[in-house]
Every structure is written in C-alpha cells, then in structure tokens.
Amino acid sequence: MMKANLITRSLFSTGLLTLSASALAAGTWAEARNDAMGGTGVASAHYGSAPLVNPALLTQFGPKDDLSIILPSVGARVSDPDNLVDGFDDVKSAWDAFDAQAGDGTGADSSATNLKQKLQDISGHQGKAEAAASAAIAVPNATLPFAFVAKGWGTANAKATVTQSDLAYLDAVGSGAIQPTQADLDKLTSRAEGLAALVTEYGVSVAHQFDLAGHPVSVGVTPKVQRVSTYNYNVAINNFSTSDFRGGDYERSETGGNVDVGLATNLSSEWTVGLVAQNLVARSVETKEINGIKDSFKVRPQATVGTxxxxxxxxxxxxxxxxxxxxxxxxxxxxxxxxxxxxxxxSWAQLRAGYRADMRNSDNNAFTAGIGLSPFDVVHLDLTGLVGSGRTYGVVAQLTYTF
Structure with a gap:
C-alpha cells in the first residue's frame, strides 16, 4: 500500500497518463514484453510490436500469422528519492500557518522557524516521472508487411528551488528581529520548478526482406507525424499543484514530420541482429518563458543495436x-x-526478467520482470514491473490480439 501511494503521489506528471503515459519504456515506446526483458527489442520484438521498436522486424512472422493488434499498451515510471510531493505539501502547510500568524501578529516567530525548516528540508530535492502508451495494427504478408502505429511518450521533472534570501528573512522573523507583514510574504522568491514534454506520433510502417549476396536482410521504415508539447511550470513554492502542471499557461507545441529506419537479419535459425535509428530528423522545441526561465526539449536521433x-x-x-x-x-x-x-x-504463458542501466550514470538503473498469459495464442495479457535505485518504480500493462 505504501508503494502504491508513493507511485500515485509522485506522478506530478499525471496529465501525461491522460494521453495515454519511457515511461518504463525503453525510450519512445511502451511494450510490456520488451520492457520486462530490460527494455530490449531491437532484435527480439515480435512482428506485432515491430512498428514500435524496429520496423524491419515486421518480416519476422510465422506461416499462421495474419494480424496483430496492440490495444493498448500503457506504462509509467517514477523516481522520487526525496519524497518531493510530500515535501511540497509540508511547505504549503507551514506557509499557510505563517501567513495566518503574520496577519494577526501572534506566534509568527515559531511559524517562521517551522517554515524555514520545511524549506531547508526540501531545498534542491527533485523527482521525475515518465509515461508512454502505444497502439499498433500489424498486417504481415510476403510482399510488403505494413502496420499502423500511434504512440505517445513523455517525461516530467520537478524540483524545489529555495533562495537564501528567504531563509535569512525567516531566520530574522524567528529571532524576533523583524516583525512580518503580508507584503513581505509576497516578496519571498523560493520556487517550485518543473519541466515536461509530451510527444505524440502517428505513422505507417512498411518492411521488405532483400537478398544480399545470398543472405536475407530486412529493411523497415516508419514515416510519421510528430507533435511535441512542452510545459514550463514555475510557481511560488507554496502554490505547487499536480493538477496545474500541464496547464495551458505553461504549454507550447510544435508539429512536424519524422522517420524511423531499421535493419534486421537472421545469422542463423536462432540468432538475430538488428539496428534501428529512431527520429532521424533532429528537433528542438523551446518551452514558454515563465518568470524569466525557459528551456528546450531535444528530440535526438537515437541509434540502438541489438542481438x-x-x-x-x-x-x-x-x-x-x-x-x-x-x-x-x-x-x-x-x-x-x-x-x-x-x-x-x-505459447500459453511466459516469464521474463531483465536489467536496464544508464551508461552515462545520469538515470537510475533498474531490474525488470514480467509475466505473459496467451491462451490459444490469440489474446495476450502482459504485465511488467520495474524496481530501481532512488525509489524508482514502474509498471506496464498490455493487451494484444493475434490472428
């Protein structure tokens, strides 16, 4: 129950889930089987999830495969090592108490000391959430396998920025050197700052297998329409609210085209290697400028090799x-x-496990695990969980139909 509450409370980017929600996903997609296997899939994905991971794998279907439908796959991951959302709530409660006592002139010294402590407790703390959702319809055939794909992926982070001038003022009030006024409270400058980006994509994947010096090589491509929405959330630290994070006042969006390209080949009947390059068109979408602060979200070309x-x-x-x-x-x-x-x-039940690590050490590493149930190989229910360092937790759920 405590972990469930942590996940719910920490998703300050709850709005991302309404799209849908690397996440837990391996970057720009959510797919429960691959996510349970450490976020792999460039060479191991089923043909039905190929348009999400590597379009070249659309050619990797069996003689009885006619259609695959993923509807839906959703996932989310949170990392909240400092219990940030609860910290914001503590600051708000202490702020309201100080505000009330500063107004009537009673007990302001003790409430100022309490507020200073709450601000110091939260200073510099950060939290992060990711979310993704996917849907795909794949139609295998011997000539030109194709698929329709829609997906959304996003990331959000929040941090507490506490200024030394606020701490010095509250210290002076607590010691009795300053008598607080309502006007003084309006001048406090500590902030709750957050950034979020939400990317929605709609595309068509096609693939074909070529013979290269007697060796089969599959090539796949996914041209797509891509909308990037950025959110620059910047408010007084006592006004933090999860429901406001994706407010229109903080949003800026741009729409453009992009493309994914993939390769895959079977070195033997059991061994496959693959290469995918997602988002070949680099994009940079700036946020709105809020209180003199702005940033930009970089959609970077991302190449991944797999076996x-x-x-x-x-x-x-x-x-x-x-x-x-x-x-x-x-x-x-x-x-x-x-x-x-x-x-x-x-083909009735599956057990999966994996490990995913950030080679640049800027994100938390995590263990992954999941189960799959696939009665009659028609309806597939896949569930995945993730646990990592820094109070990192994630889940993915997916429903797939194959005919």
Missing part, C-alpha cells in the same frame, strides 16, 4: 544505445544498455 537468440522456448536479448536519448537541454544526457530473457511455456 537476440531464441529457440522458441528460451529467448535472450541484448540492446545497446549508440547515441543518447531525447531530453531537455538542461538535463544530463542518458544512454542505455539492457539485457533480458524470456521463458515461453508452449
């Missing part, structure tokens, strides 16, 4: 990012590696 081995019962996979992930210009870049495995029991 997988599978005999139908056991599958292992390894993915490594060759370039950093998309993110805000003010944030440290992240670049991931993931490893995972799946045990498939007669």
């Amino acid at each position: 997988a081995w599978s005999n139908g019962i056991v599958t292992t996979a390894l993915d490594i990012d060759l370039t950093p992930a998309s993110g805000f210009a003010s944030e440290e870049k992240s670049q991931y590696a993931g490893i995972g495995a799946e045990l498939n029991a007669w």
Whole structure:
C-alpha cells in the first residue's frame, strides 16, 4: 500500500497518463514484453510490436500469422528519492500557518522557524516521472508487411528551488528581529520548478526482406507525424499543484514530420541482429518563458543495436544505445544498455526478467520482470514491473490480439 501511494503521489506528471503515459519504456515506446526483458527489442520484438521498436522486424512472422493488434499498451515510471510531493505539501502547510500568524501578529516567530525548516528540508530535492502508451495494427504478408502505429511518450521533472534570501528573512522573523507583514510574504522568491514534454506520433510502417549476396536482410521504415508539447511550470513554492502542471499557461507545441529506419537479419535459425535509428530528423522545441526561465526539449536521433537468440522456448536479448536519448537541454544526457530473457511455456504463458542501466550514470538503473498469459495464442495479457535505485518504480500493462 505504501508503494502504491508513493507511485500515485509522485506522478506530478499525471496529465501525461491522460494521453495515454519511457515511461518504463525503453525510450519512445511502451511494450510490456520488451520492457520486462530490460527494455530490449531491437532484435527480439515480435512482428506485432515491430512498428514500435524496429520496423524491419515486421518480416519476422510465422506461416499462421495474419494480424496483430496492440490495444493498448500503457506504462509509467517514477523516481522520487526525496519524497518531493510530500515535501511540497509540508511547505504549503507551514506557509499557510505563517501567513495566518503574520496577519494577526501572534506566534509568527515559531511559524517562521517551522517554515524555514520545511524549506531547508526540501531545498534542491527533485523527482521525475515518465509515461508512454502505444497502439499498433500489424498486417504481415510476403510482399510488403505494413502496420499502423500511434504512440505517445513523455517525461516530467520537478524540483524545489529555495533562495537564501528567504531563509535569512525567516531566520530574522524567528529571532524576533523583524516583525512580518503580508507584503513581505509576497516578496519571498523560493520556487517550485518543473519541466515536461509530451510527444505524440502517428505513422505507417512498411518492411521488405532483400537478398544480399545470398543472405536475407530486412529493411523497415516508419514515416510519421510528430507533435511535441512542452510545459514550463514555475510557481511560488507554496502554490505547487499536480493538477496545474500541464496547464495551458505553461504549454507550447510544435508539429512536424519524422522517420524511423531499421535493419534486421537472421545469422542463423536462432540468432538475430538488428539496428534501428529512431527520429532521424533532429528537433528542438523551446518551452514558454515563465518568470524569466525557459528551456528546450531535444528530440535526438537515437541509434540502438541489438542481438537476440531464441529457440522458441528460451529467448535472450541484448540492446545497446549508440547515441543518447531525447531530453531537455538542461538535463544530463542518458544512454542505455539492457539485457533480458524470456521463458515461453508452449505459447500459453511466459516469464521474463531483465536489467536496464544508464551508461552515462545520469538515470537510475533498474531490474525488470514480467509475466505473459496467451491462451490459444490469440489474446495476450502482459504485465511488467520495474524496481530501481532512488525509489524508482514502474509498471506496464498490455493487451494484444493475434490472428
């Protein structure tokens, strides 16, 4: 119950979930099977999830496969090492008490001391949430396998910026050197600052297998329409509210085109290697300027190489990012590696596990695990969980239909 409450309270980017919600996803997609296997998939994804991960894998279907529908796949991840949202609530309560006592002239010294302590407790604390959602319809065929894909992915972070001038003022009130007034409260400058970006995409994936010197090589491409919305949330620290984070006053959006390209080849009947480059068109979308502060969200071209081995019962996979992930210009870049495995029991049930690490050490590493239920290989229910350092938790749920 405590962990569930933490996840709910920490999702200051709850609005992202209404789109939908790397996340837990490996960057720009949510897919429960791949996420459970450490965020891999460039060489190990099923053809139905290929348009999300690597469009070249659309050619990797069986003789009985006619249609795959993912509707939906949703996931979210939070990292809140400092219990930030509760800290904002504590500051608001202490602020309101100081405001009331400063107005009537009673007990302001003790309430000022309490507010100063709450501000010091939260100073510099940060929290982060990610979310993603995906839907795809894949139609395999021998000539030109194709798929329709819609997905949304986003990230949000918040931090407490406490100024020394506020602490010095509250210290003076607490010692009795200054008698507070309502006008003084309006001059306090500590802030709650947050950034969020939400990317929505709609595309069509196609793939074809070529013969290269007697060796089969699949090539896939996903042209797409991409909308990037940024949010620059910057308010007085006592006014932080999760419901306001995606308010229109803080939003700026741009729409443009982009494209993903992938390659895949089977080195043997069990061993596959793949390469995907997502978002080949680099984009930079600025936020609104709020209280003199602005940033920009960088949609970066991201290349990932992967390899997988599978005999139908056991599958292992390894993915490594060759370039950093998309993110805000003010944030440290992240670049991931993931490893995972799946045990498939007669195509009726699956157990999965993996590990995902940021090779640049700017994000929390995490263990992943999940289960799959697929009666008659028609309806597939996949659930994934993630636990990592820095009070990091995540979940993904997915429903897939194959015919």
